Amino acid sequence: xxxxxxxxxxxxxxxxxxxxxxxxxxxxxxxxxxxxxxxxxxxxxxxxxxxxxxxxxxxxxxxxxxxxxxxxxxxxxxxxxxxxxxxxxxxxxxxxxxxxxxxxxxxxxxxxxxxxxxxxxxxxxxxxxxxxxxxxxxxxxxxxxxxxxxxxxxxxxxxxxxxxxxxxxxxxxxxxxxxxxxxxxxxxxxxxxxxxxxxxxxxxxxxxxxxxxxxxxxxxxxxxxxxxxxxxxx
Numbered sequence: 001x002x003x004x005x006x007x008x009x010x011x012x013x014x015x016x017x018x019x020x021x022x023x024x025x026x027x028x029x030x031x032x033x034x035x036x037x038x039x040x041x042x043x044x045x046x047x048x049x050x051x052x053x054x055x056x057x058x059x060x061x062x063x064x065x066x067x068x069x070x071x072x073x074x075x076x077x078x079x080x081x082x083x084x085x086x087x088x089x090x091x092x093x094x095x096x097x098x099x100x101x102x103x104x105x106x107x108x109x110x111x112x113x114x115x116x117x118x119x120x121x122x123x124x125x126x127x128x129x130x131x132x133x134x135x136x137x138x139x140x141x142x143x144x145x146x147x148x149x150x151x152x153x154x155x156x157x158x159x160x161x162x163x164x165x166x167x168x169x170x171x172x173x174x175x176x177x178x179x180x181x182x183x184x185x186x187x188x189x190x191x192x193x194x195x196x197x198x199x200x201x202x203x204x205x206x207x208x209x210x211x212x213x214x215x216x217x218x219x220x221x222x223x224x225x226x227x228x229x230x231x232x233x234x
Contacts, residue, residue: 036231037232039228043176044221045222046219047165049130049217049220053124054126054159055159056122076095076123078146078147082142086132096122101117101118102117103116103118130218161217161220178226181202195233197233204226205226
């Protein structure tokens with residue numbers, strides 16, 4: 001009887017030892033699976049704009065509407081001739097219909113204006129010849145010699161520079177961002193006395209295209225930030 005009790009106690013003890021081992025193994029395995037590190041990878045590149053949109057605004061003021069239309073028509077012809085002489089193609093030009101403002105028709109008109117009508121014309125250059133257009137913009141003062149005054153487009157008609165070839169460089173920049181994320185994760189693993197394992201998850205990256213600075217809107221900074229999760233192992 002005593003011998004049976006001894007055997008039973010031994011079996012129970014062995015079972016507890018085995019159970020403890022399995023529990024520890026399970027906890028270790030769970031902890032190992034739960035060891036992850038989230039890092040961000042950054043890639044940046046400066047590029048020149050490959051598309052420009054330049055609205056050229058001109059205005060005429062007066063009291064004789066037919067005469068103003070003739071003047072604005074002459075102005076438009078001079079502007080188009082100037083652009084074509086300087087390398088702009090006809091298909092890169094868009095001419096909007098003149099807009100007329102009748103000051104006397106406004107409710108707040110005080111009747112003190114020396115003229116009644118304001119006629120505004122906009123000719124828009126849309127081109128991939130960015131450098132050439134920039135040269136022409138710098139020389140638009142030449143139109144003054146022909147009696148043409150270009151009006152500042154302001155916030156309604158600004159010169160706009162774009163980088164439209166972005167899709168072509170997207171895969172390479174994404175790869176660079178992931179490589180930089182891996183370097184950061186590798187450094188973290190070394191500091192924590194671990195080894196970098198595999199990628200658990202990664203997003204598609206957040207891309208942005210901004211002006212490099214306020215003075216050079218024709219130079220763009222392309223930036224991508226991606227978040228990558230790696231697993232760690234001992």
